[in-house]
Amino acid sequence: MTRARPAPFTPPPDGTHPPLDYAAYRSTGLRAPSQPPIVLPHRLTEVTGPLLGAERIGPSDHDLTAQHAGEPIGQRIIVSGRVLDSDGRPVPDTLVEVWQANAAGRYAHARDNWPAPLDPNFTGGGRVVTDSSGNYSFTTIRPGAYPWGNHHNAWRPAHIHFSLFGTAFTQRLVTQMYFPDDPLFDQDPIFNSVPDPKARERMISRFDLDATRAEWALAFRWDIVLRGREQTPFEEPHDD
Amino acid sequence: MTEQSVSGQPVSEQSVSGRRPLGLTPSQTVGPFLSLGLPWPDGGDVVAEGTDGAIRIGGVVRDGAGEVVPDALVETWQADPEGNFDHPDSAERSTFRGFGRCPTDGDGHWEIRTLKPGAVDGQAPHVDVSVFARGLLDRVVTRIYFPDEEAANAADPVLATVPADRRATLVATATAPAELRFDITLRGNDETVFFQV
Numbered sequence: 001m002t003r004a005r006p007a008p009f010t011p012p013p014d015g016t017h018p019p020l021d022y023a024a025y026r027s028t029g030l031r032a033p034s035q036p037p038i039v040l041p042h043r044l045t046e047v048t049g050p051l052l053g054a055e056r057i058g059p060s061d062h063d064l065t066a067q068h069a070g071e072p073i074g075q076r077i078i079v080s081g082r083v084l085d086s087d088g089r090p091v092p093d094t095l096v097e098v099w100q101a102n103a104a105g106r107y108a109h110a111r112d113n114w115p116a117p118l119d120p121n122f123t124g125g126g127r128v129v130t131d132s133s134g135n136y137s138f139t140t141i142r143p144g145a146y147p148w149g150n151h152h153n154a155w156r157p158a159h160i161h162f163s164l165f166g167t168a169f170t171q172r173l174v175t176q177m178y179f180p181d182d183p184l185f186d187q188d189p190i191f192n193s194v195p196d197p198k199a200r201e202r203m204i205s206r207f208d209l210d211a212t213r214a215e216w217a218l219a220f221r222w223d224i225v226l227r228g229r230e231q232t233p234f235e236e237p238h239d240d
Numbered sequence: 241m242t243e244q245s246v247s248g249q250p251v252s253e254q255s256v257s258g259r260r261p262l263g264l265t266p267s268q269t270v271g272p273f274l275s276l277g278l279p280w281p282d283g284g285d286v287v288a289e290g291t292d293g294a295i296r297i298g299g300v301v302r303d304g305a306g307e308v309v310p311d312a313l314v315e316t317w318q319a320d321p322e323g324n325f326d327h328p329d330s331a332e333r334s335t336f337r338g339f340g341r342c343p344t345d346g347d348g349h350w351e352i353r354t355l356k357p358g359a360v361d362g363q364a365p366h367v368d369v370s371v372f373a374r375g376l377l378d379r380v381v382t383r384i385y386f387p388d389e390e391a392a393n394a395a396d397p398v399l400a401t402v403p404a405d406r407r408a409t410l411v412a413t414a415t416a417p418a419e420l421r422f423d424i425t426l427r428g429n430d431e432t433v434f435f436q437v
């Protein structure tokens with residue numbers, strides 16, 4: 001025999017991830033597959049993945065307020081937290097990518113043309129890498145809510161898009177971080193596409209007084225939990 | 241107890257390994273503006289231009305109406321030609337990047353430059369693929385197999401789980417020397433086979 005097959009990753013509990021077919025979010029209609037997916041047992045290609053880290057980070061990628069000649073308009077905030085797996089193990093040295101709208105709720109993107117102002121000092125893209133304990137932190141401005149054409153008078157709650165790799169193809173996650181007590185949650189089909197209300201709450205950051213900087217910035221904390229492994233041979237004691 | 245608090249989860253529900261697992265962070269769509277955060281200038285260059293043995297793999301992403309999808313992102317992950325990965329779980333660690341990432345253009349087209357992977361773990365050579373887009377609340381996952389590997393494909397344990405009449409959606413088409421086409425149809429006629437990982 002060659003090496004034992006590495007342990008697979010645990011399946012996500014029901015209700016954690018949104019169904020692809022979710023009529024309330026209209027764009028799913030032509031894009032969600034009609035056939036059920038076929039289960040792919042985890043083999044080497046799935047339990048490995050790109051180990052992307054510091055080599056992908058540019059000098060001002062961690063500070064979205066410092067990417068232009070002037071400062072962007074808006075409430076300056078520090079967003080920080082930890083990346084963990086579901087066993088509570090930190091995911092160190094892993095790439096975290098973020099993108100967001102400006103303070104007025106407009107993206108610096110050719111296809112976003114609702115009548116809110118662009119900010120010449122804000123592009124809205126950032127990248128950071130977690131430290132050896134899985135901590136990440138970046139500085140930005142608080143994004144605004146924005147309207148979209150999903151249904152009459154539809155507004156997206158303010159959010160920051162996040163992309164994470166972990167250490168395996170199976171851990172890849174793209175998600176959105178929301179802000180506490182947003183009155184727009186109830187009418188947002190994307191937020192509500194997550195079936196389990198407890199899982200939904202895990203997308204909401206919390207105000208973090210300890211991380212604020214006096215005379216400078218407010219702060220929000222948001223921890224991100226990726227899938228863990230089914231069993232880790234190294235940690236299974238065989239003391240019988 | 242030395243458990244650290246995890247934001248969003250009451251400490252009573254938080255686990256260290258071996259106990260109750262932490263709740264996962266849910267997936268959400270990339271939305272229409274992913275190009276502000278995800279593409280890299282060298283995203284499609286799994287290997288640099290001029291690399292010996294380089295091949296190009298690309299195609300068009302289409303929706304259920306047959307329209308091209310101009311705002312998707314295709315990511316690829318694969319072994320090197322010997323079947324090894326740049327990862328500690330690989331029996332022999334490779335220095336091959338193995339990862340590709342390409343947003344679709346206005347014509348729904350994506351493309352990477354890479355090396356053909358070797359067989360992995362008793363499977364035919366393959367590339368794992370994630371597709372992200374507005375309208376997808378979670379990524380969809382598929383696999384690219386190679387048209388010049390008929391015998392290995394016929395013996396592949398993953399292809400064997402796919403209904404025979406849908407397997408062709410997972411095999412790229414050779415369009416020129418060192419050039420392969422792999423179209424992805426999210427929904428409808430000739431819908432690509434997607435996997436749950």
Ligand SMILES: [Fe+2]
Pocket residue numbers: 156159161271
């Ligand atoms: Fe957004």
